Every structure is written in C-alpha cells, then in structure tokens.
Amino acid sequence: MAYSDKVLDHYNNPRNVGSLDKSSADVGTGMVGAPECGDVMKLQIKVNPATGIIDEAKFKTFGCGSAIASSSLATEWLKGKTVDEALTIKNTDIVNELALPPVKIHCSVLAEDAIKAAITDYKTKKGVAVEAGALAVH
Amino acid sequence: MITCWQCKKELEKGLFCPSCNALQSPPTDYFTFFSLPRHLSINIEALQAKFYDLSRKLHPDKYSRKSETERANSTAATAVLNDAWRTLKNPITRAEYLLAQSGLEIGEQRSKDVPPELLDEVFELNMALEELRHGDQSAKVELATAREKFQAMLAASDADLENLFVKHDAESCPPALAAIRAVLNRRRYITNLIRDVDKELS
Known part of the structure; x- marks a missing residue:
C-alpha cells in the first residue's frame, strides 16, 4: 500500500509539531489513543480570548504515517477557526484531503476525536473558570 | 433433528455417531467442538488431554482407507481442532474469541x-x-x-x-x-x- 503524496508531505514535513502550556486557561488539550495499533495522539488548541478564534494549534503523534498526517492536517485546519467552526471538521474531510485508504480511516477518526477532546477540555476549563469568577464576586 | 450421514440415525452432540461411530462434519464453534460450556475459566490440563486424545482420533492418517466423506470430515475436524486448541489454551485469545462472538471485537472501537x-x-x-x-x-x-x-x-x-x-x-x-x-x-x-x-x- 502506497501513501498518497499529501500524506508523505505531512509525514516528512509535519506542521505545528510541539506543545502548548497545558495549564493555560486558553489552551485545550486532547489526548486520544487507539489500542489496536498503539497510536497515541496529543492535540492542543490555543484560543484567543478576545476574538474566540483558535490562533495556535499543536500536535504530537506517536503512530503511523497516516496518523501523523491526519493530526498535522487537523492543526492546519484548526487555525483561524472559532471553536464551534472547529467542531464541524469531520474525519471524512481528512480522508478525502489525504486520500486515505480504507485501512487507514481509523487514523482520521482518531484526529477528529482529538479535536473534539481538545475543544471539550477548553470548554470545561472555561466553564470552571467562569464559575470560579462568579464565586469570587459573591 | 440432525442425523448421521452414514447410518441416518439421530445424532447426539459429539463428533462421532453413537450408533455406527462414523466421524461427522465438525462444529465450527470452538467451545462446542470441545463440548465445553461457554466459560472463560478453563482447566487447561483437562483441555490439553482432550486435545491430545482428539488429535489421535481425528488424524487424517487414520482415515486414508475410509470413504471420501469421512476423509473430508477428518481433515476439517483436524483443522478446527488445531485452531480451537490454539485459541482456547491462551486466556487472552480465548476471551477475544468469546468477545468477537458476542459482537464486541477488540479494535473496532476507539x-x-x-x-x-x-x-x-x-x-x-x-x-x-x-x-x-x-x-x-x-x-x-x-x-x-x-x-x-x-x-x-x-x-x-x-x-x-x-x-x-x-x-x-x-x-x-x-x-x-x-x-x-x-x-x-x-x-x-x-x-x-x-x-x-x-x-x-x-
């Protein structure tokens, strides 16, 4: 099975590898894994508090080329979107963009899960932060 | 009612006809094959003894002069026997087998x-x-x-x-x-x- 040129490009030059400050209130972290292949994927977003737009996205993936390419592509797509827009990214979009074969579709699913997990983490943090603020006022 | 392919008499569960002793077409389910309840805790020594016993009884060499049906049944039964033993002797593969039969395959979820x-x-x-x-x-x-x-x-x-x-x-x-x-x-x-x-x- 040959990887598509786009997968190879992301694999050889992954975009946005790295990490953001997990403890920052503006950062959401998603950590997902696939027991079957042993892959583990960390994806982080940093939301600009003034605009609500994701201005930074980073990932680190241990796994196959398709998993790395899927998460690399996901971080590219995340930047410039609002959190709600980011939730509309579907694994099928990643499959189409990277021309993933059927046996690698689960890699794109993992990337979608990672996006959702990162956003959930961000929203949870914001929810907690708002409550804490309200408590402080009282 | 399932009948023996050779003597047409009613079969009980088991690989051999109780009336004419002809080897039957083997069940494909591993637990049924070894006449075991669908349990996950298994006495391995007993299973191994059964495996050795059946290996001898089902060996294709013993059927080289038998009818075509029995030769085919012997080959099929030996194949199931080996797969069943390999799967059931290991607690992990045994559990995975039972899970897959219950529609809970490993690796299908996230x-x-x-x-x-x-x-x-x-x-x-x-x-x-x-x-x-x-x-x-x-x-x-x-x-x-x-x-x-x-x-x-x-x-x-x-x-x-x-x-x-x-x-x-x-x-x-x-x-x-x-x-x-x-x-x-x-x-x-x-x-x-x-x-x-x-x-x-x-």
Missing part, C-alpha cells in the same frame, strides 16, 4: 475504552523512547523504571481478567464482557509499549 491517565503514561513513555533514539542516554533510566511500572500494570490486568472471568462464568452477563474488553484493550496497549521499550533497551 479511545473510549482507554483510561486517560494511561494515555498520559503512554505519551510520556513514547517521548522518552524518542529521546533515547535521538541519543539521549539519560532516557534509559527513565525507560527502565517505566518498564517495571508497565510490567506491574500488566500483572494487575491479568489479575483483573482472572476475576472478571469468574464473574462472567457465574452470571454470563454482558457487563462482565464489556469490562473484559476494556481490560484487554488496556493490556494490548501495555504489551505494545513493553515490546517497544525492550527493543530500545536491548
């Missing part, structure tokens, strides 16, 4: 069965492995410690499995199967990691 704290550990360990591959020898100590921790986790999962097997056999309940699947998933993750660490440290 991260939901993996506890988040394990993912963090997996991630950290992978980071250390990468550092070592890039020549950072200090990662070796970290990896050796991690290996011990993961081996302890593996032993703990095996103990969990044993308890869950007993629970499953007592109640045959789906919750036990779901819990078993979760443990098997965790276990697979851990064994992959230990394999990777062993490769780097050897």
Whole structure:
C-alpha cells in the first residue's frame, strides 16, 4: 500500500509539531489513543480570548504515517477557526484531503476525536473558570 | 433433528455417531467442538488431554482407507481442532474469541475504552523512547523504571481478567464482557509499549 503524496508531505514535513502550556486557561488539550495499533495522539488548541478564534494549534503523534498526517492536517485546519467552526471538521474531510485508504480511516477518526477532546477540555476549563469568577464576586 | 450421514440415525452432540461411530462434519464453534460450556475459566490440563486424545482420533492418517466423506470430515475436524486448541489454551485469545462472538471485537472501537491517565503514561513513555533514539542516554533510566511500572500494570490486568472471568462464568452477563474488553484493550496497549521499550533497551 502506497501513501498518497499529501500524506508523505505531512509525514516528512509535519506542521505545528510541539506543545502548548497545558495549564493555560486558553489552551485545550486532547489526548486520544487507539489500542489496536498503539497510536497515541496529543492535540492542543490555543484560543484567543478576545476574538474566540483558535490562533495556535499543536500536535504530537506517536503512530503511523497516516496518523501523523491526519493530526498535522487537523492543526492546519484548526487555525483561524472559532471553536464551534472547529467542531464541524469531520474525519471524512481528512480522508478525502489525504486520500486515505480504507485501512487507514481509523487514523482520521482518531484526529477528529482529538479535536473534539481538545475543544471539550477548553470548554470545561472555561466553564470552571467562569464559575470560579462568579464565586469570587459573591 | 440432525442425523448421521452414514447410518441416518439421530445424532447426539459429539463428533462421532453413537450408533455406527462414523466421524461427522465438525462444529465450527470452538467451545462446542470441545463440548465445553461457554466459560472463560478453563482447566487447561483437562483441555490439553482432550486435545491430545482428539488429535489421535481425528488424524487424517487414520482415515486414508475410509470413504471420501469421512476423509473430508477428518481433515476439517483436524483443522478446527488445531485452531480451537490454539485459541482456547491462551486466556487472552480465548476471551477475544468469546468477545468477537458476542459482537464486541477488540479494535473496532476507539479511545473510549482507554483510561486517560494511561494515555498520559503512554505519551510520556513514547517521548522518552524518542529521546533515547535521538541519543539521549539519560532516557534509559527513565525507560527502565517505566518498564517495571508497565510490567506491574500488566500483572494487575491479568489479575483483573482472572476475576472478571469468574464473574462472567457465574452470571454470563454482558457487563462482565464489556469490562473484559476494556481490560484487554488496556493490556494490548501495555504489551505494545513493553515490546517497544525492550527493543530500545536491548
């Protein structure tokens, strides 16, 4: 099975590898894994508090080329979107963009899960932060 | 009613006709094949004795002068026998087999069965492995410690499995199967990691 040129490009030059400050209130972290292949994927977003737009996205993936390419592509797509827009990214979009074969579709699913997990983490943090603020006022 | 292909008399369960002793077409289900209840705790010595006994009784060499039907049944039964023994003798493959039959295949689901704290550990360990591959020898100590921790986790999962097997056999309940699947998933993750660490440290 040959990887598509786009997968190879992301694999050889992954975009946005790295990490953001997990403890920052503006950062959401998603950590997902696939027991079957042993892959583990960390994806982080940093939301600009003034605009609500994701201005930074980073990932680190241990796994196959398709998993790395899927998460690399996901971080590219995340930047410039609002959190709600980011939730509309579907694994099928990643499959189409990277021309993933059927046996690698689960890699794109993992990337979608990672996006959702990162956003959930961000929203949870914001929810907690708002409550804490309200408590402080009282 | 199922009848013997040779004497047409009614069959009981079992590989051989009780009337004419002709070898029948074998069941494909491994538990049925060994006449075992669908239990996860198995007496391995008894199963092995049965395996050896059936290996002799079903061997194709014994059927070389028999009818074409019996020769075909012998080949088919020997194939099922070997697959069944290989699958059932190992507690992990045995549980995976039962899960697959219950529509709970391993690997068809996603991260939901993996506890988040394990993912963090997996991630950290992978980071250390990468550092070592890039020549950072200090990662070796970290990896050796991690290996011990993961081996302890593996032993703990095996103990969990044993308890869950007993629970499953007592109640045959789906919750036990779901819990078993979760443990098997965790276990697979851990064994992959230990394999990777062993490769780097050897």
